[in-house]
Amino acid sequence: MKTRFSTLALAAALPLTMMAAAPALSDDLRIGLSSEPSSMDPHFHNLGPNNALRQHIFQSLTYSDENMQIRPSLATAWEATTDTTWEFTLRDDVSFSNGDAFSAEDVIYSICRVPMVEGSPSSFTSFVRDIVGVEVDGSTITFTTDGPSPLLPTNMSSVAILNASVYGGEGVEFSADGCANMGDLPASTDFSSPETAIGTGPYTLENFVPGDRIELTRNADYWDGTPSWDNVTLRPIANPGARVAALLAGDVDVIETPPIQDFDTIREAGFQIDQGLSNRVIYLHMDSGEEVPPGVSGTDGVNPFADVRVREAISKAINRDAIVERVMGGVAVPAGELLPYPLFGTREDAEPDVYDPERSAELLEEAGFGDGFEITLSSPNDRYINAERVAQAVAQFLSRIGIRTGVDAMTASTFFSSRNNQEFGMWLAGWGAASGEMANSLTALVATRDPDTGMGSTNRQRYSNPAIDALVMEARRTVDDDAREEILQRASIMAMEDYATVPLHFEVTPWAFAEGLELTPRVDQYTIAMMVRPAE
Missing domain, CATH: 3.90.76.10 (Dipeptide-binding Protein; Domain 1)
Known part of the structure; x- marks a missing residue:
């Protein structure tokens, strides 16, 4: 599997060979969504x-x-x-x-x-x-x-x-x-109501049937040219298998996030797949507060995650290349920080942590946990690509160095509610930086949690480093782009050296679509009609 990148090295795409004739296209576009707005x-x-x-x-x-x-x-x-x-x-x-x-x-x-x-x-x-x-x-x-x-x-x-x-x-x-x-x-x-949803965009709302479809019509007065489609229908189809079935049956023209294991079936049926490197990092968080967190045992009353050597041991125990190849089917990129290069504030030389289980064992010994301990790794099973399988792989790697790890996978709604209530000691989740720059990721995942300022909004792991906080706040006050980027790079280096968060990989987002169409992948993983057009 070969991935091609745009000039920004971000919009990766992979056209798959077509083996059969796909359904004929019209001036209408039908899209199968994984989640309903x-x-x-x-x-x-x-x-x-x-x-x-x-x-x-x-x-x-x-x-x-x-x-x-x-x-x-x-x-x-x-x-x-x-x-x-x-x-x-x-x-x-x-x-x-x-x-x-x-x-x-x-x-x-x-x-x-x-x-x-x-x-x-x-x-x-x-x-x-x-x-x-x-x-x-x-x-x-x-x-x-x-x-x-x-x-x-x-x-x-x-x-x-x-x-x-x-x-x-x-x-x-x-x-x-x-x-x-x-x-x-x-x-x-x-x-x-179409009478209330009035905008300047390329389409207007025609009909909204919750749970079934959203129907849009071309805005005849759109200021920026003529949209590609007369009508667009967005259909929420939460089940991945059902989305693929709808595509193969010709009920929709495009689907988002087809399962990796169905790529061959989609290709053989005459459809195409494009994929793009996203801004979403899959990461591990560990509750590093003073008390032993839920799901951790065998530590004699000490929270192992409060010790940076344990966090480093966990990171070095994970073979990211193996996860990308065997679990993600090559549809991911190992991560060395919280955003992929060249998004703002990232570094071209930010390499993923090297797989080194021997060093991991040494670090555990140095931290006083040479005999290991037991943890539960929590994860959603319906939010990120193959998240439960990734969690299982991480658990196997950690168990090999003596951190005996069980996996508790659950629906996203249960997961996020429990995480926000501090019910986990260690968890796997994902984050996509809405601004496309490092300040967003550091502010949300690493900065000390402060609801009054919005700092640390997703930092439920009780991690706190005043030096990183100071750099993030400085970057948020710096208008000059070059200076702000240099500050963010320093903050990111500091966060990675302190293992404030353990990044695993960046998701590569796939879309499947009918013959006769072209699609431009988006880093933010959004699926919009404007990214799809008739093939030239």
């Missing part, structure tokens, strides 16, 4: 399936392309005019799908609404939190931030722009303490 409201839930869906209907000032590079969208340019001000130039001659002209008022309304969404399970507020002032001068909108905010252009790619007049938001006035003239705020459920 939880809402049509683009401000409700910061979740991958939702973020992918909203790009069809709603746009932002900037957008993240297939390689997670920030590009112009409703803004044509942006510039940091001081350490605490950003100036964006808005695009002219853009209309919403109902014919209303796009303006700065819509931007202000959208930024104001984000923190006002009720019941959000994962809010977008962090993307607009820094903004404390807004000024408009013609087609220029200037944001004043509470301190340096180098990621504001990146953050803006996650904030969907709504049509203020649809919701009675004409004359909206921004205030960091609460905006005025917001009209009657729409409920998130209102966006299931």
Whole structure:
């Protein structure tokens, strides 16, 4: 199996030889999704399936392309005019799908609404939190931030722009303490109606049947050319086998994440597969607090994970190449840090830890655990590619050095709830950096947990290193890109040397699709109609 990379070395693709005629294509596109979006409201839930869906209907000032590079969208340019001000130039001659002209008022309304969404399970507020002032001068909108905010252009790619007049938001006035003239705020459920889901994107909502399908229609007034498809149908098909069956039967034209073991069947039936290296790292976390965590025994009341030598021993005991080859079927890349090169803040020379079980045994002896101990490794079994099998492989490697390891695999909903309640001592999970830069991964997985600042939001392992925290905070205040990248590289080196997190591999995301189509893989793993087009 051979992987080809784009000029950024990220959008890998693998066309598979076609053996039979695939179904004829029309001007409509049908996509089988592995997960259904939880809402049509683009401000409700910061979740991958939702973020992918909203790009069809709603746009932002900037957008993240297939390689997670920030590009112009409703803004044509942006510039940091001081350490605490950003100036964006808005695009002219853009209309919403109902014919209303796009303006700065819509931007202000959208930024104001984000923190006002009720019941959000994962809010977008962090993307607009820094903004404390807004000024408009013609087609220029200037944001004043509470301190340096180098990621504001990146953050803006996650904030969907709504049509203020649809919701009675004409004359909206921004205030960091609460905006005025917001009209009657729409409920998130209102966006299931085509009359409410009004954006500037390439498609409009035609019909939403929860649990069955989302139907989209080409936006005839789209400002950026003509979309490839007249109609797009998104069908949630959670079961991997059922997704493959739907593709083979011609019920859908594209499916996401086909099982690796079905690649040959898909190829022999006349379909294609493209795959792209993703920003999602599969990693191990270990509760390194003072007390012995759940699932750990045989340590005489000492938490072994609090000792960096034990964390290093665990990392060196794992043969990442073997996992990639034998468990992942080559559809993964061994990881040496939390993001793949060349995403922002990564290093080309960041090599995965070398498999060295003899050194692992020595490290355990040095740490006082020469006789080993027992642990339970927890993992979701329905969230990441072959996660349960990866966990089983890790358990075998650890058992060979005397860390007798059992695996407890469970559904993702149970896993994340239990993890957040500190019910695990060691667990396997995945993280995809939404911003495409190292600050996101370090902030979420490594930084000391502080709900008030958002630091350590996914650091449930009680790891804390003030020196890394200081570098991450410095990077978040540094507007100059070159300086910020150098700071993040130093922080990443420090985190890897301290085994703050043990990265295993980066997922390579596959899509399967019918003959006559071309597909551009996305690093963020989103499945959107705009990445699919008729073959030339």
